[in-house]
Amino acid sequence: MSYQQFAYIYDYLMKDVPYDSWVEFVQAQADKHAVSGRELLDLGCGTGELSLRLLKEGYSVTGIDLSEDMLFMAREKAENEGLQLPLYQQDMSELQGLGSFDIISIFCDSLNYLETEEKVISTFKHVREHLREDGLFLFDVHSIFKITQIFLNETFTYNDEEVSYIWDCFPGEEPNSVEHELTFFVRDDETGQYERMEELHHQRTFPILTLENWLKESGFEVMDITADFTDVPPGDLSERIFFTCKRK
Structure with a gap:
């Protein structure tokens, strides 16, 4: 799925999105699970809003997106701010040749754009291949609710x-x-x-238990499942589900 023309008005429409809350989530989980490395792969990076915030917090960030238009916007922003942000156009379910990272993230419900079970499972497996030992995999999805x-x-x-x-x-x-x-x-x-x-x-989207089982089968230990930028487990009315996983 490519965002095409939408990329050029995406930031205008997303100006109230709580990107800083995702940054805080990354930092909190890295501290909680003793991940000291700062190399981070941002899958579904879009126009780079989150990637650039993470860069400014001291992470070494690489961005991946399927949309060429989104990556163009992200590259332009990084250049305007004088920041180094490596960007690559790839399908997250077919990651290859990117090296290894301490943290890999898929935020802002980007995983929900994968339409089949096979693509979700393939993404989990490719993420594991690109994580260092004990590296963290962080992502969120829309709830079924x-x-x-x-x-x-x-x-x-x-x-x-x-x-x-x-x-x-x-x-x-x-x-x-x-x-x-x-x-x-x-x-x-x-x-x-x-x-x-x-x-x-x-x-x-998929049931939480289904995602948890796929993660375990793909070589992850699921450390935390929370909801809506809180430390609280998901409830019946939760809207955004967060997973924190560690590479076995």
Whole structure:
């Protein structure tokens, strides 16, 4: 899945996303599990917002994304700030040739864009291959509650002078999946007219126990499962599930 035109307005729409909370999560888990190394692989790095924050906190970050447009934006940001951020275009389920890392992360529900069980399991196995001994694998996913009770059959709208959108959510073909049909209206600064853009995004999630079993089968010890940027285990109404795993 490529974000295509969406990459160019992504940051504008995501300006209120709590990237600093993900940074705090990384630091807290690294401290808790005594990971002193600072080499981090950010899978699904998007436009680099989180990668750049982690760089500024002293991590040596490499970013991976499937979207060439997203990587272009990330590269431009890093250059503008005078920061070194190696970036590569790869499918996270087919990682290769990247060396080894102390921490590998997949945040902002990027894992939910993998549409099949096979791709999720393949991602876990490739992540393990790129982790150093006792390295940490950190990721989050949408909960089943969020997919089925918050997204499905709902319409969300946003409107201001620069960007407006209509976001319709339909059931996907697979269990616990959703099709996000997005229509954007983006203002052209020169003409004052609005350009229409359309995107279709697919997300799927899996039961917590299923993910936990796949992780164990892929060579991980699951250290913590928490919810919504807290230390609390997931409940029935949790929306974002966090996994902290250590390479066996």
